[in-house]
Each structure stands twice: as structure tokens, then as C-alpha cells.
Amino acid sequence: MARLTGWWTRRSNPEKVELYTRWTYHGLACVAVFIGGMPALAVNREVGPVGGWLFLTVLVHIVLVAVLSSRALSWQLGRRERPGRLAAVIAVLTSAGCLAVLALQRWLPGADLQMTMYVAGGLVSWGVGALALCTVRVRHILGLTVVAVAGPAASAVLLGLPLTSTVAFTFTIAFGTVVFATTSGFSGWLLRAVWELDAAHRLQARLAVAEERLRFARDLHDVMGRNLSVIALKSELAVQLARRGAADRAVAEMGEVQRIARESQREVREVVRGYRExxxxxxxxxxxxxxxxxxxxxxxxxxxxxxxxxxxxxxxxxxxxxxxxxxxxxxxxxxxxxxxxxxxGDRAGAEARAGVVGRAGAEGRAGAESRAGVAGRAEPGDRAGAEGRAGAESRAGVAGRAHGEGRACGEGREVSGGPVAGSGLAADTMADGxxxxxxxxxxxxxxxxxxxxxxxxxxxxxxxxxxxxxxxxxxxxxxxxxxxxxxxxxxxxxxxxxxxxxxxx
CATH class of the missing domain: 3.30.565.10 (Histidine kinase-like ATPase, C-terminal domain)
Structure with missing residues (x-):
């Protein structure tokens, strides 16, 4: 399944949106063949060779608009210059095709009104959709829409088409133009926004890395800046003491300088290795x-x-x-x-296996009973946590926590995080703690x-x-x-x- 969908899942979100948008326009080109091309063939049966030329014009128009849409999307993303010449060719071809359809309806009464409406609507709406991709301003898209609707309506009136035909052409062209212009404008804006968000995402990642580097630089400066200042002051003091004959004090100061230098080396290693808390x-x-x-x-x-x-x-x-x-x-x-x-941890298991789990109180009382252990009494300040009768099995010991001055321990293990004399294994530590x-x-x-x-x-x-x-x-x-x-x-x-x-x- 991954092999079949890898071409899609391996892409980033902006790439997916761009791929979807581009293939949407390719699919719309196929739809335009059925909306505008098939009606042109139907007109061909009624008006003869004129319909064939009209069908050829529609096909050329569809192909050029598809190319313009692809280049306009690339221009929207800043990958190439605005395709102004191709846009001008599309505008001229769209206008000429629409006028040809209106003239065909005017002087060839045999042409079916519905078929010619489909052809004109497909030409104008599909062309306006591509032209809308060549601009990023809303007012330009609105102006293009108004011209695309008002132009054919005025041409129909000037050619003397009947009122019914004029209204039908105007409504069909207006509907397709508004839909395609709005959709294309939104598609271009969405594609730009997605890529801009992705760029911001990547910039945020780079800023995070830069911030980490600045943090590292600050830590290094805090370590070395303070220590070097102290070293400089103490070295100067040692020189002054040596000049005054206080050799013992000068030696002591230089010993302090040596200690600070070694401490600086250790802290720098901690910074470099990232071991600072x-x-x-x-x-x-x-x-x-x-x-x-x-x-x-x-x-x-x-x-x-x-x-x-x-x-x-x-x-x-x-x-x-x-x-x-x-x-x-x-x-x-x-x-x-x-x-x-x-x-x-698995404390219940530890109790069941052996032990006495005690807790030393403020007065030094530790105690719990188990199969093998007898509760003892711990005095304040006693690090063993249990004496004499407070023994336990060798594997369990007494696990206690001191509330007074004492610390309870078992098997030589200090509760405060000291060395483990018993098992010392991470697995045991996880099980107990x-x-x-x-x-x-x-x-x-x-x-x-x-x-x-x-x-x-x-x-x-x-x-x-x-x-x-x-x-x-x-x-x-x-x-x-x-x-x-x-x-x-x-x-x-x-x-x-x-x-x-x-x-x-």
C-alpha cells in the first residue's frame, strides 16, 4: 500500500496543495471539452463547416488556457515572470470566439440557441478563470468579471439579437464567469498562503536553532567571562604581591588562579557536551x-x-x-x-518477596512488618535506619525515609540518591523507585x-x-x-x- 501511495505521502503539505490545484485545472480542461467542445460539434451538424471551425477554435482555446493556468500558478509562487503575452493572446481569442458565437446565432437562424450558449459560456468563463490567476488584487478580478459579463451583453445588443437570446447569453456567461473568477482567485490566494505558512514554519525552525546557538553562546560567555575576569584580577594581585616581597601570598593567589582555570575547563566541557542542567x-x-x-x-x-x-x-x-x-x-x-x-515501581512485589518497608518518623520510628522482618526502632540521627532486631532478609533490607536527622537505608542504599551497595542495576532501580x-x-x-x-x-x-x-x-x-x-x-x-x-x- 505504501508503494501505491508513496508519491502522495512523501510530499509536504504545500506540495500536496499545489499538486491538487494544478491537477484540478487539468481536470477542468477536460470538462471544458465537454462543456464547450461537444456543443460546438452539435452546432456543426446544423450550420456546416462553420461549426467545425468553431470546434477547432474551442479546442485551441482550451489548450492555451490550460498552459496559461499552469504558468500563472508558477507566477503566483514567484517561480517565473507573469505570462503577460500569453494572457493577452487568451483575452483576444476569448473575445473573438465569443463574438463569433454571437454572430453565428444572429445570422444563422438554424443554430441551436442552447448549444451556442454553452459554447459562449465555456469560452468566456474558462478564459476569465485563467486570466484571474494572472492577478493578485481583488479589484482587478472584480473588474475582469464585470468586463467579461458586460462585453458579451453589449455585443449581443449591438448585433441585434432578440431580447430572449441576449438575456440567455448574458445569464450563462455571467454565471460561469463569476464561478471561475472567484474560484481561480481563491485558488491562487490559497496556494500562496500555504507556501508562505510553510516558509514561516521553516523560518521558525531556523530561529529555534539560532536561539539554541545564542543560548549556548550566552552560557559559554557566562562561564568564561566571569572566570577570566577573576583570573585576570588575581594574576594582577599576585604580581603586585610579588613585587612587594609577599611571596607566600603571591603563591597562594596563583594557586587560586590555577584552581579557577581548572574549574573553567570543567565548566566549558559541560557546556560543550551539553551536560549543564x-x-x-x-x-x-x-x-x-x-x-x-x-x-x-x-x-x-x-x-x-x-x-x-x-x-x-x-x-x-x-x-x-x-x-x-x-x-x-x-x-x-x-x-x-x-x-x-x-x-x-513494583513496591508491592518487593514487599511480597521479602522485606520490611519502613519509614522513619520524626522520633526515629521505622517500621513495617513482612514475612521475614521484625520492625525495629531507629533513633534520630541513625543512618542505618534500623538496629539489632530491625533486621531483614539480605535481598530486601529495610527501606526507610528519615524525617528527623537520620536517614534510613537498606542494603547500603541511601534514599537521598547516594551510592548503591546492593544491586546497583537500573532495572532494580526502576522496580523499586x-x-x-x-x-x-x-x-x-x-x-x-x-x-x-x-x-x-x-x-x-x-x-x-x-x-x-x-x-x-x-x-x-x-x-x-x-x-x-x-x-x-x-x-x-x-x-x-x-x-x-x-x-x-
């Missing part, structure tokens, strides 16, 4: 603003994610930033849905030949935290989904996002 709240708000500016409806949902670890927030913020850039650059999206969900899941899904994804390095860099960034990243198309309707999973290991928590970011649009 990003804020999830800021990135969600920024992504929504950028997508809305590009005409993409963005909905952001936070589900049970009021607080997240700082490291997880930073990693997910980079995912939001990269995914937003990809939506702008590599899709024709109209909708984008961002979901942040904190999924609880849960995970946060970020899902970004958009429609209108375009097929790309090669992938960039952005997603690969995100996978490396998440891998440091034990997380994973999945990205790829969903179904056959052009949807693309990025899913990031980061384990929650009980690190220091902070709000994930403010209220504005939690409301969908």
Missing part, C-alpha cells in the same frame, strides 16, 4: 510557545509528576528540546502531544533518508541515568513518537513544572 518547566513552556508560533497545536499533560529528581528533569528537558526541533524541521505537524508520567516517562507524539512526519545525531546523543545522555529512549513512526498515518524513560532512584526531588505547563491546549 536544563529546566523541564522552561523547556515545556518554550516548546509550547515555539510550536504554537509555527501553527502547531500543542497539548502538555503532567500525570502524577508533581516532583521529579533534578537529574531526571535535566535529561527530559533535553529530550523535549531536541524533539521540538525535530517536529519543526522534519514534519508538517498540526498537532503535538507531550505527556510526562511518573509511574510507581519507579520511573518517569516522557512521550512526545506528533502527526505529519516526513520520511527522511538518514537520521541525525540528536537522538543518538539523547540516548547517551539517558543511558548515564539508566534510562532508555525509543523513537520511530507509529502506524501508517504519519505519526511519530519519542518515548523517554528515566528511573527514579529516590534522588533529591523538585517540582517538575508549574501550573501553566500542566494544562493542555
Amino acid at each position: 536544563a529546566d523541564l518547566h522552561t523547556e515545556l513552556d518554550g516548546a509550547r510557545g515555539v510550536l504554537q508560533a509555527a501553527g502547531i497545536r500543542c497539548r502538555i499533560d503532567l500525570r502524577d509528576a508533581a516532583e521529579l529528581p533534578a537529574a531526571a528533569q535535566s535529561a527530559l528537558a533535553w529530550v523535549v528540546r531536541e524533539a521540538t526541533t525535530n517536529v519543526l524541521r522534519h514534519s508538517d505537524a498540526r498537532h503535538c502531544h507531550v505527556t510526562v508520567t511518573a509511574e510507581p 519507579g520511573q518517569v516517562v516522557l512521550v512526545i507524539e506528533n502527526d505529519g512526519a516526513r520520511a527522511t533518508g538518514t537520521g541525525g545525531s540528536g537522538l543518538a546523543g539523547l540516548r547517551e545522555r539517558l543511558a548515564v541515568l539508566g534510562g532508555v529512549l525509543d523513537a520511530g513512526p507509529v502506524g501508517d498515518d504519519g505519526r511519530f513518537r519519542v518515548t523517554a524513560r528515566v528511573p527514579l532512584d529516590g534522588a533529591e526531588l523538585r517540582p517538575a513544572a508549574g501550573a501553566p505547563a500542566g494544562k493542555g491546549l
